[in-house]
Amino acid sequence: MSFLISGLYHITCSSRRSADALVRSFILCKISNSEMTGYNTYRGGPVNQGNPDSRYMSDAERGSVFSRFVQYKLLTELCEPQWRSWRECIRAKNEEWFSTFKCRGDFNVVNECQNKYILDPVQMKLLEEEYLQLRSEFRRTGVGHQFMTKDQMHKYFGN
Structure with a gap:
């Protein structure tokens, strides 16, 4: 069973629990690395640390x-x-x-x-x-x- 929480984390779990229980309990769950990425301003650039010309500061x-x-x-x-x-x-x-x-x-x-x-x-x-x-x-x-x-x-x- 798989859920997407608030568009950020993709959670995969082996048991059939409700979505609320999945959010509260990460014991049987794992967060898939494919969905955990940083903001676009902190990716890319020559050494993948972000755009050097960006003036944005979070x-x-x-x-x-x-x-x-x-x-x-x-x-x-x-x-x-x-x-x-x-x-x-x-x-x-x-x-x-x-x-x-x-x-x-x-x-x-x-x-x-x-x-x-x-x-x-x-x-x-x-x-x-x-x-x-x-x-x-x-x-x-x-x-x-x-x-x-x-x-x-x-x-x-x-x-």
């Missing part, structure tokens, strides 16, 4: 990958002096009680710097263009640029 990509890219740029380039000042304050007051509370002035400066970039539509458009260029390069060559990796953060923040 909500999931915008919420996860792009936001991580923006966070990385704010930490390492745009607001780097403010972050460094705050980290130095935290390290200097590490042995004291409420060190983060005592360094809240420095952290407010960090927040002001970040808000300056995040709330400015022109700056966000520039960051989006930079991200799309990196993604386009990845889709052309298959070689990506990693950001916010564990090793990069350890190197940047120190011990």
Whole structure:
């Protein structure tokens, strides 16, 4: 018995259960690989990673990958002096009680710097263009640029 669920997944099952039971129970069922394909914008291109010239960014990509890219740029380039000042304050007051509370002035400066970039539509458009260029390069060559990796953060923040 075979069912097509919401046009996305083709489920094959050996028992004769109702469609509702099939959806709830995948114990005897398997999802056929022939129907599980990604969006058209993420297929094709020179290395099958998507069209390099596509400017489309899905909500999931915008919420996860792009936001991580923006966070990385704010930490390492745009607001780097403010972050460094705050980290130095935290390290200097590490042995004291409420060190983060005592360094809240420095952290407010960090927040002001970040808000300056995040709330400015022109700056966000520039960051989006930079991200799309990196993604386009990845889709052309298959070689990506990693950001916010564990090793990069350890190197940047120190011990």
